[in-house]
Amino acid sequence: xxxxxxxxxxxxxxxxxxxxxxxxxxxxxxxxxxxxxxxxxxxxxxxxxxxxxxxxxxxxxxxxxxxxxxxxxxxxxxxxxxxxxxxxxxxxxxxxxxxxxxxxxxxxxxxxxxxxxxxxxxxxxxxxxxxxxxxxxxxxxxxxxxxxxxxxxxxxxxxxxxxxxxxxxxxxxxxxxxx
Numbered sequence: 001x002x003x004x005x006x007x008x009x010x011x012x013x014x015x016x017x018x019x020x021x022x023x024x025x026x027x028x029x030x031x032x033x034x035x036x037x038x039x040x041x042x043x044x045x046x047x048x049x050x051x052x053x054x055x056x057x058x059x060x061x062x063x064x065x066x067x068x069x070x071x072x073x074x075x076x077x078x079x080x081x082x083x084x085x086x087x088x089x090x091x092x093x094x095x096x097x098x099x100x101x102x103x104x105x106x107x108x109x110x111x112x113x114x115x116x117x118x119x120x121x122x123x124x125x126x127x128x129x130x131x132x133x134x135x136x137x138x139x140x141x142x143x144x145x146x147x148x149x150x151x152x153x154x155x156x157x158x159x160x161x162x163x164x165x166x167x168x169x170x171x172x173x174x175x176x177x178x179x
Contacts, residue, residue, distance in 0.1 A: 057083065067085055068080050071150070079096075086139075089136050100113065121154070123152055125152045127142065130154065
């Protein structure tokens with residue numbers, strides 16, 4: 001009886017090891033297939049390490065239930081992001097954050113961008129209308145597929161949580177008047 005239970009235990013271990021090996025082989029095949037697909041120039045808009053959400057958004061873009069938005073940065077360059085048609089300003093900000101982080105990672109390696117600083121000093125704008133309310137849907141501003149939004153330098157005032165015109169920072173502003 002003791003030998004039967006030990007052989008059954010060994011069989012379970014062998015099955016688990018074989019299952020692990022086949023699972024590893026399947027993952028390796030999937031990764032190589034994914035790498036081959038991503039190297040194709042047709043799939044240039046797919047990020048290097050796509051998440052399920054990224055792939056879903058790209059499929060939705062092809063089916064017409066998502067939109068591609070160009071974002072004009074302050075340095076004059078632009079980048080394209082894809083968001084669902086029902087996206088909010090917050091969704092657009094998250095898509096911009098992900099796209100910029102992916103681009104920076106591929107170009108320069110690890111680089112930290114303080115997005116809290118970015119969004120406290122800049123806002124997005126579409127046809128001179130500031131996109132300040134994170135819960136507002138993009139279609140309420142008239143943003144559609146192939147629209148272009150751009151960054152504007154503004155600072156959120158703490159009292160109203162609204163963006164006000166940016167002023168030059170003068171560290172020793174009060175000291176110059178006293179001397």
